[in-house]
Amino acid sequence: MAYNYQYPRAALTVDCVVFGFDESELKVLLIQRALEPFKGKWALPGGFVRVDETLDVAARRELAEETGLENVFLEQLYTFGTVDRDPRERVVSVAHYALVKLTDHKAKAATDAANAQWFPISKLPKLAFDHADIVAAALARLQGKVRYQPIGFELLPPKFTLSDLQHLYEAILESDLDKRNFRKKVLGFGLLVALKETQMAGGHRPAQLFRFDADKYEKLKKRGFNFEL
Amino acid sequence: MAYNYQYPRAALTVDCVVFGFDESELKVLLIQRALEPFKGKWALPGGFVRVDETLDVAARRELAEETGLENVFLEQLYTFGTVDRDPRERVVSVAHYALVKLTDHKAKAATDAANAQWFPISKLPKLAFDHADIVAAALARLQGKVRYQPIGFELLPPKFTLSDLQHLYEAILESDLDKRNFRKKVLGFGLLVALKETQMAGGHRPAQLFRFDADKYEKLKKRGFNFEL
DNA sequence: TATTGATAGTGTATATTTAACACCATGTCA
DNA sequence: TGACATGGTGTTAAATATACACTATCAATA
Known part of the structure; x- marks a missing residue:
């Protein structure tokens, strides 16, 4: 033209x-x-x-x-x-x-x-x-x-609990998720590193803190790994 | 600004x-x-x-x-x-x-x-x-x-065979698909209408012709139906 | 007209994945 | 010390995905 x-x-x-x-x-x-x-x-x-x-x-x-x-x-x-x-x-x-x-x-x-x-x-x-x-x-x-890429971590602080992560996903997807199945799946990706700290939130059992392993994510992504939730 | x-x-x-x-x-x-x-x-x-x-x-x-x-x-x-x-x-x-x-x-x-x-x-x-x-x-x-929306039909003529459709998907996805599983799945969506005609392609058994049911697709889409291949 | 060649069409058994589900643990606070 | 709140953990059944092989029907031709 x-x-x-x-x-x-x-x-x-x-x-x-x-x-x-x-x-x-x-x-x-x-x-x-x-x-x-x-x-x-x-x-x-x-x-x-x-x-x-x-x-x-x-x-x-x-x-x-x-x-x-x-x-x-x-x-x-x-x-x-x-x-x-x-x-x-x-x-x-x-x-x-x-x-x-x-x-x-x-x-x-x-x-x-x-x-x-x-x-x-x-x-x-x-x-x-x-x-x-x-x-x-x-x-x-x-x-x-969010269903097929672990971008949710961008919305959380560097240290977070599995409950934090689940609540985030529930807020985004506007639906409730099963606690055990959710944990099984996200831990299965191998992108979460358990820290030595726990979250002293008071009033109940303290929760394990995790961080997101960005390096590992990049490596797995290159290999075409499937992160479908 | x-x-x-x-x-x-x-x-x-x-x-x-x-x-x-x-x-x-x-x-x-x-x-x-x-x-x-x-x-x-x-x-x-x-x-x-x-x-x-x-x-x-x-x-x-x-x-x-x-x-x-x-x-x-x-x-x-x-x-x-x-x-x-x-x-x-x-x-x-x-x-x-x-x-x-x-x-x-x-x-x-x-x-x-x-x-x-x-x-x-x-x-x-x-x-x-x-x-x-x-x-x-x-x-x-x-x-x-193409994995989760039936847009492939836009690339085919109004009347096509299941083999045509499979070859199209194989070309797009650059991978081979199992014939029986493919047919099971696409017919399962209920979006294909078998016509009374067959394709006289010569040299072998004639193939059933289908058309894509666009109206039905619109209805199912509104209900949040899942068309994942 | 029988054989060959090419594509159409069809079902089952197994493996994998998903979904549903309940109880004990560990802390704070009254 | 009991009540309350959230953390953490496995199994079973159902659904889905995958792997796989033979018969059917046409045209061409030997």
């Missing part, structure tokens, strides 16, 4: 659905918009892509600027290109989703991201633009992905 | 990986480029997105213009946004993949798409831009998707 500069161009943005997990609930990080349109409404963190940065870099930059988050798990999700999704002009957005350890983030929240706030996924406010659609797509992707 | 017109903008394109199936082989439809850069090289059909059309519409329009294909199965794949993927300027491409019935297309090929040509996926020529990456991503997606 002809290469032609004369047509008007769509603006290109990135948006991020940031998932966190805390107190048995899956949460999403939102930003309150300071400007029109949708001023005062909640929206996904995101912004315009610069001509000299890749999409991934743009998403990470916006995330750092607006929420203070860095070095998180981030993947491209889907590109939203409806003509009227932005009332100002044509804006195409490459949506991403991120998984963060809530514990890490809480310290920074006060400084970098004064107008960022975590919302339980089941109680999201009305969102600006088509961001509700983007969140829905991200949740569907997360639910699908 | 600041809303700012002053920065240069990336150009936005769509590209399509068009899959077809013929003579036991999975094929991809390529276009020979008429202009620089990569003049004379083979490339994916695609082109610039207009400001008044969605991504899906843009992909279908380009497909019709460059290959004569219409009303095909088409889904968004991934957005490629490396900074230097186009030597002229920054171009971000929303890649799609399409599944077409080769039999339908062959009639049109001579007229609409003089410089379009089908290549076996295992013998692709060197491709322009990062199109080899896009094809690889599309194949991976197709291989993943």
